[in-house]
Amino acid sequence: MPPLLTPQDLAAIAGEADVRILDVTYFLDDPGDAKARRGYEDGHIPGARFLALGKLADPDSDLPMTLPQPDAFAHAMSEAGVGHADRIVLYDRSPLHSSARVWWLLSLFGAKSVALLDGGLEAWTAAGHPVMVGPAGATETPGLFVAHADLARVRSLREVRSQVEAGDAQIVDARSPGRFAGSEPEPRPGVEPGHIPGARNLPYSRLFEGDGRWKSPAAIAQAFAAAGVDPTRPMVATCGSGITACVLAFGAERIGGMMPVYDGSWTEWGSDPSTPKAKDV
Structure with a gap:
């Protein structure tokens, strides 16, 4: 199937x-x-x-x-x-x-x-x-x-922090441009606006046609490329709470990539006082 x-x-x-x-x-x-x-x-x-x-x-x-x-x-x-x-x-x-x-x-x-x-x-x-x-x-x-x-499909806060420090994986954020930039407030209390330093923004909605169908693999590949993401290199998907990051993971597999999901996502990272946060505002 x-x-x-x-x-x-x-x-x-x-x-x-x-x-x-x-x-x-x-x-x-x-x-x-x-x-x-x-x-x-x-x-x-x-x-x-x-x-x-x-x-x-x-x-x-x-x-x-x-x-x-x-x-x-x-x-x-x-x-x-x-x-x-x-x-x-x-x-x-x-x-x-x-x-x-x-x-x-x-x-x-x-x-x-x-x-x-x-x-x-x-x-x-x-x-x-x-x-x-x-x-x-x-x-x-x-x-x-x-x-x-299969724990190869998931990443923890500790693992993502390590990858951010080493710069050995592309962190790809599925949230809207405003939330990614930090110009919009987060919907959950206690979560700072912004994004993981060095992350790229690929809103999950860009992988769908207007009628809700998935875009073709070629169009998905173009969306990844436009966001500066190379699916042949290590990637990690993140979002607000780990749901729409899975859209990116499915999209990555449609074009031959493998994209683990940071399960705690921005709710965990943005509420942890010890994690670095970046803003584009």
Whole structure:
């Protein structure tokens, strides 16, 4: 299964026994994922299950969205009826393109085959495919998800600090130009404006067409180049809380690169009094 599916691709395989379709919509202003769940109930792809992104974060962390322990992740996926050997298709209705975060988590924890639905639910309905209304039914059979963490896909504050000091990796920030420059306030209290010194800015929105579909690999490569990022050299993606950084990571893999994600991202770096901060104002 390719990493990016058209609605037609998904419609052709949706009924097969090992295919799991997950709505992984997430909004920043949605504690408890209530808004995302209501959206799922208002209309979802037939057979899709709703998976709250909040269940895929470490509940003991002071940060808003960080890696859970492998056993906790495996339990959440198994409870949702998803196994590590299944073909897993993700979509969302979020401006954050939150399905990229779940793609990154699944890839990191050892899922064999994960794809994103290009353009999400809007593309599915625009192509004339049906939607279902109503809450998800109970999962009849739990999945068997065995999680093995690939730590090459993630970076800690200590590792990023070391790479900044050594200058041996490109730090690429997915936030908006204003937040990157430090001219806009941060949405979370206690987090200073600005960016990691030496970082490059590639807003995640630049990897999408106006209708929400992913740009072509050639256009993604142009966006990386325009931001001064060489995907053949070591890279690390960062953002506000680790969600949209995963958009850059997916984009990098679309053009043959491998981009670890700084999981704590600017929420961690910007709230730590010991870390250096840079501004463009």
